[in-house]
Amino acid sequence: MINELGHFALVLAFALSLVLSVVPLAGAKLGNQKLMAIGSSASTGMFVFTLLAFASLTSAYVTSDFSLENVWANSHSAKPMLYKVTGVWGNHEGSMLLWVLILAFFSALVAWFGSNIPARLKANVLAVQGWIAAAFFLFILLTSNPFARLSPAPFEGNDLNPVLQDIGLAIHPPMLYLGYVGFSVTFSFAVAAMISGRIDAAWARWVRPWALTAWLFLTAGIAMGSYWAYYELGWGGWWFWDPVENASFIPWLVGTALLHSALVMEKREALKIWTILLAIITFSMSLLGTFLVRSGVLTSVHAFANDPERGVFILMILMLFIGGSLTLFAIRAPLLKAGGLFQPISREGALVFNNVFLTTAAATVLVGTLYPLVVEALSGAKISVGAPFFNITFGPLMIPLLMLVPIGPLLSWKRADLYPALQRLFWVAGLALLTFIITLAFTSGEPVLASLGIGLAVWVMVGAFAEIWTRTGIGKTSASNVFSRLSGLPRSMWGTALGHFGLGVILLGVVTVSVFEQESVAEVAPGEKIAVAGYEIAFQGVTPVTGPNYTEIVANLMVTSPSGNLFPMKPAKRVYQVRGMPTTEAAIRTIGFSQLYISLGDLSASGKLVIRAWWKPLVTLIWIGAIFMVAGGAISLSDRRLRVGVAKRARRIAAGKQADALS
Amino acid sequence: MTRKQKRLTMIGAIGAVLMAAVLLVMFALRDEIVFFYSPTDILTENKARSGERFRLGGLVKEGSIEKSGETVHFVITDTEHELPVTYVGILPDLFREGQGVIAEGSLSGTSFSADTVLAKHDENYMPKEVADTLKEKGVWQGEEAVQ
Numbered sequence: 001m002i003n004e005l006g007h008f009a010l011v012l013a014f015a016l017s018l019v020l021s022v023v024p025l026a027g028a029k030l031g032n033q034k035l036m037a038i039g040s041s042a043s044t045g046m047f048v049f050t051l052l053a054f055a056s057l058t059s060a061y062v063t064s065d066f067s068l069e070n071v072w073a074n075s076h077s078a079k080p081m082l083y084k085v086t087g088v089w090g091n092h093e094g095s096m097l098l099w100v101l102i103l104a105f106f107s108a109l110v111a112w113f114g115s116n117i118p119a120r121l122k123a124n125v126l127a128v129q130g131w132i133a134a135a136f137f138l139f140i141l142l143t144s145n146p147f148a149r150l151s152p153a154p155f156e157g158n159d160l161n162p163v164l165q166d167i168g169l170a171i172h173p174p175m176l177y178l179g180y181v182g183f184s185v186t187f188s189f190a191v192a193a194m195i196s197g198r199i200d201a202a203w204a205r206w207v208r209p210w211a212l213t214a215w216l217f218l219t220a221g222i223a224m225g226s227y228w229a230y231y232e233l234g235w236g237g238w239w240f241w242d243p244v245e246n247a248s249f250i251p252w253l254v255g256t257a258l259l260h261s262a263l264v265m266e267k268r269e270a271l272k273i274w275t276i277l278l279a280i281i282t283f284s285m286s287l288l289g290t291f292l293v294r295s296g297v298l299t300s301v302h303a304f305a306n307d308p309e310r311g312v313f314i315l316m317i318l319m320l321f322i323g324g325s326l327t328l329f330a331i332r333a334p335l336l337k338a339g340g341l342f343q344p345i346s347r348e349g350a351l352v353f354n355n356v357f358l359t360t361a362a363a364t365v366l367v368g369t370l371y372p373l374v375v376e377a378l379s380g381a382k383i384s385v386g387a388p389f390f391n392i393t394f395g396p397l398m399i400p401l402l403m404l405v406p407i408g409p410l411l412s413w414k415r416a417d418l419y420p421a422l423q424r425l426f427w428v429a430g431l432a433l434l435t436f437i438i439t440l441a442f443t444s445g446e447p448v449l450a451s452l453g454i455g456l457a458v459w460v461m462v463g464a465f466a467e468i469w470t471r472t473g474i475g476k477t478s479a480s481n482v483f484s485r486l487s488g489l490p491r492s493m494w495g496t497a498l499g500h501f502g503l504g505v506i507l508l509g510v511v512t513v514s515v516f517e518q519e520s521v522a523e524v525a526p527g528e529k530i531a532v533a534g535y536e537i538a539f540q541g542v543t544p545v546t547g548p549n550y551t552e553i554v555a556n557l558m559v560t561s562p563s564g565n566l567f568p569m570k571p572a573k574r575v576y577q578v579r580g581m582p583t584t585e586a587a588i589r590t591i592g593f594s595q596l597y598i599s600l601g602d603l604s605a606s607g608k609l610v611i612r613a614w615w616k617p618l619v620t621l622i623w624i625g626a627i628f629m630v631a632g633g634a635i636s637l638s639d640r641r642l643r644v645g646v647a648k649r650a651r652r653i654a655a656g657k658q659a660d661a662l663s
Numbered sequence: 664m665t666r667k668q669k670r671l672t673m674i675g676a677i678g679a680v681l682m683a684a685v686l687l688v689m690f691a692l693r694d695e696i697v698f699f700y701s702p703t704d705i706l707t708e709n710k711a712r713s714g715e716r717f718r719l720g721g722l723v724k725e726g727s728i729e730k731s732g733e734t735v736h737f738v739i740t741d742t743e744h745e746l747p748v749t750y751v752g753i754l755p756d757l758f759r760e761g762q763g764v765i766a767e768g769s770l771s772g773t774s775f776s777a778d779t780v781l782a783k784h785d786e787n788y789m790p791k792e793v794a795d796t797l798k799e800k801g802v803w804q805g806e807e808a809v810q
Contacts, residue, residue, distance in 0.1 A: 234756075344672045356677050360684045367688055371696070382699035384718060389695040393687045397680075521752055523732040582756040601733070601753035610733050612753045 003068055006056025007147035010097075013049035013104065014137035016042050020107070020130030024123035028196070036119050039126035040111035046133060047108035050101045057097060057146050058088050067153035070094060070146045076159035076578050078549045086169040087160045092294065092310075093146035095173060099290070100136045102174075102181040107133065110185060110210075117206055124192030125185070132184055135317045143310045159549065159578035168228030172221060176248060179218025180286040183255060185210040187283030190276045191325055194332040199272055204265035207279065209637060211262055215255050216633030222248050223626030234584035234599040236614045238513075238622055241390045246369040247289030253362035254282045257355045264351050268413060269339035271348070274355070276336075280329060284322040285362070291318050292369070343415040350408035357401040364393040402456055402507065405500050406463020410470070424470050425463055432459035446515055453511035460504030464497045495636025502628030509593075509621030518615040523601075525608045533615030534562035535596055537569070542603065550576045552585070555600055555609060559589070571598045571611075593618045697767065702744040711770055719746060719775050720765045728760060739764060739775070747774040755782040 020042040027035025057070075061084045066072040074091040075084060083090075089098040107129040114122045140146070189207045193199045225248070230238040239245065258278040265275045291314045342348040368385045375383050406428060410421040422429075436455030443451065471493070472485040518533040526541045540556040552574040559569055571587035586599045594617045601610025699718040704710045711717050719739055727738035727747075735750045748766050758764060758780060768777035 234753075341666070341669075344669060344676070349673075352673065353676075356680050360680055364684055364688050368691075371692065383696045384699060385692075385696050389691045392691040392695060393684070396687060397684060521733050584753075584756055599753060602730075604730065610753055 002056045002059055003065065003147050003149070006053045006060075007145075009049040009052035009056070010137070010141065010147070013046050013053065013100075014134065014141060016046040016049065017130050017133040017137055020046060021127055021134050022130075023127075024130075025127035025195075028120045028123040028127075031120075033119065036123035039123045039130075043104070043107040043111045043126050043129065046130075047101075047104040050097075050104040053147075054088075054097055054101045057094060058085060061085065061088050064157065065153075066155070066157050067149055067151070068146070069148045069150045072150055072154050072157045074158065074160050076157045076549060078578075079160060079165070080548055082167070082170065083160055083165045087164070089173050090160050090164040090169050093140070093144045095177075096136070096140050096144050096294070097146055098173065099177055099181060100133060100140065102177045103129070103133050103136065103184055106182060106185050110188075114206075120196055121189075121192055121198070121203075121206075124195050125188045128188035128191045129184065132188070132321065135320070139310075139313050139317065143313050157578075159576065162550070162574070162576040162579065162581050162583045163232060165549075165576075166228065166232055168224065168232060172224045172228055174221075175217050175224055176221030179214050179216075179221050179255075180248070180251065180289065182210065182214025182217055183251060183279075183283045183286050186214065186258065186279040187321075187325070190279035191328060194276065194328050197332065197335070199276060199336060201266055201269045204262045204275065208259070208262045208266060211255065211258050211279075211282075212633055212637050215252075215259055216630045216637070218248070218252050218255060219626055219633065220630045222252060223623050223630075227623050231586055231588055232583075234586045236519075236586070236597050236599065236612075236616070238619065241368075241387045243369050244289075244293050246365050247292045250362050250365050250369070251282055251285040251289060253358050253365070254278060254285055257358040257362075258282050260351045260354050260358075264348050265339070268342065268348060270342060271352070271355075272339055273333045273336050276333070277329060278355075278359075280322075280325045281359075284318075284325070285366075287314075287318050287321060291315060340414070342413070345411065345418055346416045347408065347411045347413045349416075350404060350411050353404060354401065354408065357397055361394055361397045361401075364397065365390065368393065399456070402460055402503070405460050405503065406466055409467040409496060409500075425466055428459060428463045428466055431462055432456070443516070450511060450515040453515075454508060457504050457508035457511060460507060461501050462504075464500035464504060468493060468497055491639040492636045495632045495634075495639065498632030498635060499629050500632075502625040502630075502632060505621050505625030505628055507625075509618050509623075509625060512618040513616050513622070516617045519613070521610065521612045523604070523608050523610045525606070530611055530613060532596075532613040535613075535615065536560040537598065537611065537613055539609060539611065542607075542609070545572070547574070549578065550574045553603060555611070557587070557598065557611075559596065561591070569596070569598055571600045573600050573603070590620060593620045593624070595619050699765075701741040702739060702746040703741055705746060705770070706744045714769055716767065716769050718765050718767045719748070719777070720763070721745075723758065723760050723762055723764050725760045739766060748777050749774060750777040750780050752778075752780075754780055757782040 020039060023042065024036050024039030027033070027038065057068075059065075060068050060071050061075055062081070064071065064075060064077040064084070066075075070091060070093050074094070075087050079087065087094075089095040107126060110117075110122070110125055110129065114125070117125070186207050189203065189210070193203050222245075225245070226238050229240070230236070258275065261271050261275045261278055264271045291311070294310060294314055340348075368389050371385050372383050375381055406425055407418075407421055410424055411418075432455045435458040436451050439451040439454045440448065468486075468489060471489060472482045474482050477485075520530055520532040522530040524530055524539045526539055529536050529538045531537065536559065538558045538560070540558055543554045543556060545552050545554050552572045554570050554572040557569045557571070559567055561567070567589065569587040569589055572585040574583045574585055575581070576583070584599055586597055588598075589596045594615070597614040597616055599612045599614075601612065603609050697716050697718055698710070699720055700710050701721055702719065705719070721739040721741040724738040724740045724745055727736075729736045733751055733753075735754060736747060737750075738745050738747050740746075748768075750766065750768075759782075762782065765781045766775060766777035767779040767781070768775060770776075
């Protein structure tokens with residue numbers, strides 16, 4: 001019964017998406033307020049019904065209702081409750097349902113919080129959201145219906161892929177989808193603006209909070225996915241340049257460019273055409289990512305099932321939206337008037353530089369990801385493009401960009417002088433150089449590039465705060481003066497500083513772990529030891545353990561650190577009973593910012609065990625840096641400039657205070 | 664600077680970045696891509712140059728796995744031809760006899776020395792390249808669309 005209600009709610013949501021696609025658009029065209037207002041109620045309704053469908057699928061998972069094919073294929077009655085709930089999106093159908101749920105959620109958010117947006121623009125934005133939603137509802141209902149029944153209902157389910165039975169599944173996909181799908185709003189804003197023909201600084205001001213929201217969720221989602229793969233797969237790698245990782249990384253790169261170019265558009269009304277184009281490309285890349293992941297055309301950890309019909313359907317959606325929006329762009333772009341002028345050396349110029357490098361880097365990642373498909377289609381040869389390709393192309397493109405990160409914010413708008421900006425960074429440069437020399441001295445034998453990378457990381461990290469430093473005049477004026485200036489700084493400035501600082505932190509982690517990682521593999525009998533980076537790992541034997549839906553063999557290891565501390569570590573080899581599938585549970589010990597990572601091979605008949613141990617120096621900085629970036633984004637988002645309506649309230653309060661003072 | 668000069672400077676700079684990127688991509692695509700071959704491709708058509716990195720895919724031959732310490736020897740077969748493989752390290756969890764596998768490395772003499780071994784991610788899933796090879800050889804036994 002609940003399942004039928006869920007199915008019905010999904011069909012109703014589809015119907016509402018069709019209403020949303022047409023009615024507000026007609027209202028905007030005719031100037032009819034009532035028709036435009038239907039956009040808000042239709043998108044709220046669409047969200048409520050999608051939520052209902054999602055809730056009923058969740059209830060089927062929670063109650064282990066195996067009469068649903070989807071539940072049967074991906075769940076089991078003995079599965080822990082957390083994974084019953086997260087298992088809802090641990091499969092193709094459920095994850096697509098989550099995708100449209102988030103899409104409907106964002107449409108509803110625009111309806112609820114978009115009171116400051118002109119009615120016509122808002123109606124058009126909601127209509128475009130309706131088009132996207134309609135296409136994906138149709139996709140779910142026709143090719144991937146999670147409510148398909150099995151008759152007779154099987155007694156027991158197939159269980160969820162053990163790799164997915166992890167807390168990571170609860171966080172990574174929802175975060176990533178909030179990011180992916182969040183960019184649908186900027187896309188809708190771009191298309192709506194092109195329909196109405198009014199594209200100005202105000203447009204950028206409305207779009208930026210949405211772009212920022214999507215961006216910070218995408219950042220968090222990618223970082224979370226990276227850490228999940230790192231600890232769960234037992235390979236000790238944190239980024240594999242896997243096609244699906246790239247599929248999320250390309251929208252991130254373009255989205256980051258969008259964030260920066262929207263800034264120029266908002267402040268100076270320049271780069272309008274480019275910003276609109278970026279908004280289109282960002283969501284197009286999100287759609288492309290969905291296609292690559294969901295169609296199974298690429299071999300990947302994320303490919304749940306290969307069904308050509310689904311691939312073709314998403315490809316059609318992809319071509320419709322990308323082709324349509326770019327056609328509209330081609331018609332409208334020439335009509336846009338060029339905005340504010342600027343010299344090549346200026347804040348705008350620096351942001352253009354940022355955009356050029358980010359989009360070029362995105363393009364190279366795209367080429368590397370799609371090249372195997374193209375080659376196979378053209379010549380039939382099967383190839384793979386791996387990490388070396390991306391290191392050679394992506395790395396060099398990032399270096400000039402990173403070098404300019406501290407300089408950009410110090411340049412003034414319109415026309416700037418490079419010399420004073422560099423002068424302010426004199427001490428930062430000195431510190432970076434000093435770091436370079438010290439690391440070079442202490443790491444003889446390692447490539448000079450590693451020391452350069454660490455120096456560059458320090459340059460970015462410390463340089464990120466140069467703008468705040470100069471603005472507050474630290475060291476030049478009294479402490480109380482500095483403090484009052486600090487508290488007076490706009491939050492977006494702190495956001496920028498934290499975001500850029502996070503970037504430097506990530507770079508430091510990446511360089512250190514790539515160059516100074518140590519690894520050792522050995523087969524050991526109980527009582528024997530292996531050593532890595534000064535840590536001695538003694539194998540004491542194994543203990544069998546029975547979990548709720550698995551059995552495991554836990555290796556008891558006693559580790560002696562270089563300073564003589566003793567601590568146990570317990571990596572394990574698990575077998576999930578239902579699927580008979582083994583997984584490796586790595587043991588990780590965090591020491592400072594570094595980690596000791598131990599993974600297991602098979603236990604031999606003679607009781608010997610292959611142990612693989614890594615010393616990963618400063619590896620956690622990769623994810624800590626991402627946390628800084630997300631925090632920076634969140635602080636920027638809370639800036640009053642972006643919370644439209646707040647300025648008015650603040651003025652009213654100020655006026656009130658004045659009145660109080662007078663009376 | 665006049666407007667025209669400004670525009671030229673910007674276009675020149677952007678063009679330089681794009682050119683650099685194109686050169687990097689072309690250079691990397693020439694040297695850093697890895698081909699996928701089956702044992703038949705190697706043994707009858709000599710597709711791989713000596714020392715060239717490539718991916719070898721097929722099935723792990725039944726009864727061929729020999730472990731000595733952390734070194735593993737096994738045989739990859741596409742049912743027509745087979746090639747012995749040597750690998751040092753921990754094998755993936757789903758590495759089993761009779762199952763699909765991809766090994767990456769290079770030829771040393773008559774055997775293949777692998778530094779990476781990839782197996783399928785769950786029991787329903789076969790690496791796409793391996794599935795295609797097996798279909799060509801007519802020994803594919805999986806369902807066409809795995810649910």
